[in-house]
Structures are given as structure tokens and as C-alpha cells.
Amino acid sequence: DGGITQSPKYLFRKEGQNVTLSCEQNLNHDAMYWYRQDPGQGLRLIYYSQIVNDFQKGDIAEGYSVSREKKESFPLTVTSAQKNPTAFYLCASSIGLAGDTQYFGPGTRLTVL
Amino acid sequence: AQSVTQPDIHITVSEGASLELRCNYSYGATPYLFWYVQSPGQGLQLLLKYFSGDTLVQGIKGFEAEFKRSQSSFNLRKPSVHWSDAAEYFCAVGAGGATNKLIFGTGTLLAVQP
Numbered sequence: 001d002g003g004i005t006q007s008p009k010y011l012f013r014k015e016g017q018n019v020t021l022s023c024e025q026n027l028n029h030d031a032m033y034w035y036r037q038d039p040g041q042g043l044r045l046i047y048y049s050q051i052v053n054d055f056q057k058g059d060i061a062e063g064y065s066v067s068r069e070k071k072e073s074f075p076l077t078v079t080s081a082q083k084n085p086t087a088f089y090l091c092a093s094s095i096g097l098a099g100d101t102q103y104f105g106p107g108t109r110l111t112v113l
Numbered sequence: 114a115q116s117v118t119q120p121d122i123h124i125t126v127s128e129g130a131s132l133e134l135r136c137n138y139s140y141g142a143t144p145y146l147f148w149y150v151q152s153p154g155q156g157l158q159l160l161l162k163y164f165s166g167d168t169l170v171q172g173i174k175g176f177e178a179e180f181k182r183s184q185s186s187f188n189l190r191k192p193s194v195h196w197s198d199a200a201e202y203f204c205a206v207g208a209g210g211a212t213n214k215l216i217f218g219t220g221t222l223l224a225v226q227p
């Protein structure tokens with residue numbers, strides 16, 4: 001089945017630790033995205049990548065980093081510099097052209113203790 | 114800058130009643146508009162989208178939306194709500210330019226009474 005997988009579904013980390021969230025897609029999509037979701041705030045774009053080896057900051061990139069070494073994979077690292085990392089993180093992908101549908105993964109809930 | 118407003122944070126309807134969720138956008142040209150649905154703890158699923166042409170768009174699960182340029186609105190409707198429609202609904206607008214960035218509204222949480 002084609003789709004987007006995110007792992008793990010739940011993640012707990014101690015304050016001050018970096019943590020990496022996985023996102024993999026087998027849809028052959030060029031573009032991938034990371035969003036953060038907080039109650040009452042909708043989805044906010046962290047980073048996006050239009051093509052392999054290239055990515056751009058979104059609206060709330062501070063404290064996060066990404067890489068795009070393979071078309072299928074777009075991991076997100078939440079660093080210790082992120083002041084309030086506890087949130088629900090969603091990965092998405094699309095063909096990449098303006099107006100294309102973005103397809104979402106099931107999300108990872110990160111809790112920093 | 115592009116923006117999306119969903120004025121209703123929480124709506125409760127009775128099963129079998131009609132539904133309308135409001136969405137207003139700010140965008141200079143003809144926008145790409147989307148409605149997504151999210152069940153608790155899950156990812157988002159596309160309900161429907163508008164690019165151009167017919168202003169009444171049909172989607173999955175019996176939903177439809179109407180693009181009204183004069184009102185900068187893209188309201189989502191369903192004639193008869195089912196208990197399984199209880200979820201959070203997000204309206205989004207394409208950010209424009211060459212990328213496929215989306216700007217999301219803050220969402221409307223729908224509860225369905227038996």
C-alpha cells in the first residue's frame with residue numbers, strides 16, 4: 001500500500017535531549033513537509049522540502065532541523081533549543097506543484113518531561 | 114499575506130441535521146482551497162479541494178463546499194450529519210507562488226449528538 005509512515009506514534013524525552021522523528025513515504029512524491037499541531041492553533045509549517053538535498057524553513061523553524069538525503073525520507077530533529085517541544089507532529093508529502101493535495105501521515109505525539 | 118479564518122471553534126449538531134462549517138480566506142488572486150478532516154490522534158484526510166471552474170465542489174463522505182469570491186468564503190456543508198462525522202475540520206489555502214505550501218485555519222471541532 002502506498003502512503004506515509006511516521007514513527008514512533010508516541011515519544012517521550014527528557015528536557016534537554018535532542019530527538020529525531022521519522023517520516024517515510026512510498027508515493028514517489030518530490031515534496032515533503034513537517035507541521036506542528038497544538039490545541040487551538042491549527043497546523044504550523046516547520047520545514048518543507050521541494051526536492052532531494054534541498055529544504056526551506058517554514059514559519060516556526062527555530063529549534064528544529066531536517067535533512068533530505070533520500071526522496072522517500074524527511075526526518076525531523078527536535079533540538080534542545082526548541083523551548084516548548086511537546087506537541088503533535090505531522091508529516092505530509094505532495095507531488096510538489098502548486099495546488100497539489102498534501103497527503104498526511106498518522107503523526108507523532110512528542111512529550112518532553 | 115494569505116490567511117484563513119475559521120470563526121467557529123466548536124459546533125454541536127444533532128445526528129441527521131444539516132451542517133455548515135465556515136471558512137474565510139485572505140488571498141489576492143484565485144486561491145487553491147482545501148478542506149481536511151482529522152479524527153482524534155490521527156493524521157489529516159482530504160475531503161475536497163477547489164482550484165478553478167465550478168464553484169460548488171463535491172467531496173468524499175457526502176460533503177460539499179461552495180467557493181464565493183465576493184465573500185472570500187469556502188464553507189463546508191453536509192445535508193445530513195452522521196455520528197461518524199464527529200472530528201476536527203480544517204480549511205486551508207495555498208500560499209501561492211511556485212511552492213505547494215498551505216496556510217491552515219485553526220480548525221472547527223464538530224460534536225454530533227444522538
